[in-house]
Amino acid sequence: MTALLSVRDLTVTYRTSQGEVPAVRGVSFELEPGGSLGLAGESGCGKSTMANAILRLLPAGITTTGEVLLGEEDVLTMKPGRLRAVRWTGAAIVFQGALHALNPVQRVIDQITEPIILHKTEPDKKAAEKRAVDLLGQVGIPANRAEDYPHQLxxxxxxxxLIAMALACDPDLLIADEPTTALDLMVQAQVLAVLEKLRAERQLSMIFITHDLSVLTYVCDRLAVMYAGRIVERGPSDQVFERPTHPYTRALAAAFPTIGDRESRMNPSGLKGDPPDPAALPAGCPFHPRCPDAIDRCRDAEPPLLPSGPAQEAACILARP
Amino acid sequence: MTEALVVVEDLHIHFGAARAVDGVNLAVMPGEVLALVGESGSGKTTLIRAIQGLTHPTSGKVLFEGKEADARHLPDVQMVFQDPTGxxxxxxxxxxxxxxxxxxxxxxxxxxxxxxxxxxxxxxxxxxxxxxxxxxxxxxxxxxxxxxxxxxxxxPRLLLADEPVASLDASIRGEILGLLRNLVDTTGLAVLVVTHDLGLAWNIADRVAVMYLGRIIEVGPTEELLDSPKHPYTKALLSVVPETRGMEQQILSGEIPDPKRIPSGCRFHPRCPVLQSGESERLGIAERCRGEDPAIISAAATREAACWAVKAIAVAG
Known part of the structure; x- marks a missing residue:
């Protein structure tokens, strides 16, 4: 089976007053059709930069190298016209903060219809509107709200x-960047259920980004944990969450306690220190200054991603099967 | 028995037709962490502002060390907000x-x-x-x-913390929660933490009070309440926390209703899975659920849920 998305040795470098700052430092992964990958990590680890790089949404002045193969084509070298088409029909992105991503003076139905008409995925305006109402229905918004403005919702x-809009031109891949972070618990559950249903019904592939590992475990088959611009652990999501092999993943998994687990009761768990500044990464393994298990050798070289268990990989010299 | 630091008595706060706080009794004891859990629109923030003395009660009162709370208590009542940068x-x-x-x-x-x-x-x-x-x-x-x-x-004697870790990175969260717990244990400070994060409650709270549409609908010691929730709303909330494993998800439809139009009877009844499943009918209380408001939980209650079904089962059992 060929991969739907194949990211090869992706690097993203920002140019700032402090010089070149590497935000993503050589990330490779593949996503099968219908597969779902969860990307976890803290702010500044490069996960959102990577999501934006995949669709070439980063502002000018940022250098991206490597390959992002969507099917057979490399997104990074695509002509602008082709890119515009691919952004709606091949892969679409859902951002956090829905209030800012919607046009406040346009009815929601028109905002969903616009890309459909533009990309001619339906024959005429009428069909496009019918599709928009259909999509709203699929995400649980009744037809009588279609004519509403965003502030009425x-x-x-x-x-x-936003999810309905991303699906307007029937993309194969949906990238969701913290889509539920600003939402209440019950509403988050409703949105996750919608995504899960869509994935099952249309074989939609998903990349789901958040810092909450437990949400990812719930939505994704596979999990990749990022730290300082690289993937430091990956594997099947249950396995990574329940038997993490990288000390950073262990800390992230423990940060959100399992309710009922006596060990975490009155005992919140965290890491010392803060995520590193991408402009001044520590030498050796970039996690070593915060790592509870670090040994002298950790300062020598950055460990590569190697097998750490069945179907699991970790970038840690102490995590070997 | 220790004197309560804060006593909230039959508090009602209305903004025009909106009943943001609609009958709340609550006591905060010195040296405890009390987690006030609820979704947006449940009235948590209004309640907190009333405890600071920044919002005046429509009726009922808020007592801080026995005296009516007003903004002059501010050195004794301090606030920690969600976003430290702001x-x-x-x-x-x-x-x-x-x-x-x-x-x-x-x-x-x-x-x-x-x-x-x-x-x-x-x-x-x-x-x-x-x-x-x-x-x-x-x-x-x-x-x-x-x-x-x-x-x-x-x-201060009381710290009001509004989602103190919601905007922080996951790895830092534990350190800050540990700090809050430690301050309580070493200084006898009381912390009222407002959150929708039940994992946070599990990590540091002695007691939990769950709010829905202007009322506290369930209260109890953290372990009891989170291990065996009684109110169907608390049960549903817990079932959708990704951190609770092996529980069947109960996703409620819709959102918290408008506080201008609080439903008759039990305010939760239009979304209640117990009523929807016919269980209330079998218990012979469906009419009650729709027509009669459950009593407001008293400030002295150690473990209680404002739910007709819970009461009916307790009587029968």
Missing amino acids: SGGQRQRV | ALNPRRTVSEIVAEGLRIEKFKGNEAEAVSTALSRAGLRPPERFLRRFPHEISGGQRQRVVIAGAMVTE
Whole structure:
């Protein structure tokens, strides 16, 4: 089976007053059709930069190298016209903060219809509108709200409008960047259920980005944990969450306690220190200053991603099967 | 029995037709962490503002150490907000920020010493290293510690923390929660933490109160309440927390109704899975659920749920 998305040795470098700052430092992964990958990590680890790089949404002045193969084509070398088409029909992205991503003075139905008409994925305006109402229905928004303006909808409804909009031109891949972070618990559950249903019904592939490992475990088959611009652990999501082999993944998994687990009761768990500044990464393994298990050798060289268990890989010299 | 630090008595706060707080009794004891859990629109924030004395009750009262709460209690009641970056003045140094509370209350003692003590207590050690820094020169986790130091400098009796870790990175979250718990254990401070994060409650709270549409609908010791929730709303909330494993998800449809139109009977009945499944009918209480408001939970209750079904099962069982 060929991969739907194949990212090869992707690097993203920002140019700032402090010089060149590497945000993504050589990331490779593949996503099968219908597969779902969860990307976890803290702010500044490069996960959102990578999501934007995949669709070439980063502002000018940022250098991206490597390959992003969507099917057979490399997104990074595509002509602008082709790129515009691919962004809606091949892969679409859902951002967090639905209030800012929607046009406040346009009815939601028109915002969803616009890309459909532009990319001619439906024969005429009428069919496009029918499809928009259909999509809204699929994300649980009744047809009588289609004519509403964004401010008339609740936060959860607006987030679901964004999902409907991303699906307007029937993409094969949906990238969701913290799509539920600003939402209440019950609304988050509603949105996750919608995504899960869509994935099952249309064989939609998904990349799901958040810092909450437990959400990812719930939505994704595979998990990749990023730290300082690289993937430091990956594997099947249950396995990574329940038997993490990288000390950073262990800390992330413990940060959100399992309710009922006596060990975490009255005992919140965290890491010392802060995520590193991408402009001044520590030598050796970039995690070693915060790592509870670090030994002298960790300062020598950055460990590569190598097998750490069945179907699992970790970038840690102490995590070997 | 210890005297409660804060007593909220039959509190109602209305904004026009909206009943933001619609009958709340609650006591906060010294030396406890009480988690007030609820979704947006449940009235948590209004309740907190009333405890600070910043919002006046429509009826009922809020007592702080036996006296009606007003803004003059502010040195004794301090607040920690969600976003440390927004809460800190970018043009002030850490020492000026932390000293602000002292200046407002015209503190007569040694300001520099009080600031240093507050910084050390908040885990910023040695304090001299931080005094002259500006907020942008320190990390996100350190910023939230500065916010906590600024709140602790007046040696308050009560800390109101509104989602204190929601905007922090996952790995820092545990450190900040540990700090809050430690302050409570070492100083006898009380913390009322407002959150929708049940994992946070599990991590540090002694008691949990769950709010829905202006009322507390369930209260109890953290372990009892989270291990065996009674109210169908609490059960549903717990079932959708990704951190609870092996529980069947119960996703409620719709969202919290408009506080201008609080449903008749039990305010939760239009979304209640117990009523929808026909269970209320079998218990012979369906009419009650739709027509009769369950009694407001008293401030003295140790473990209670405002639900007709819970009461009917308790009587039958």
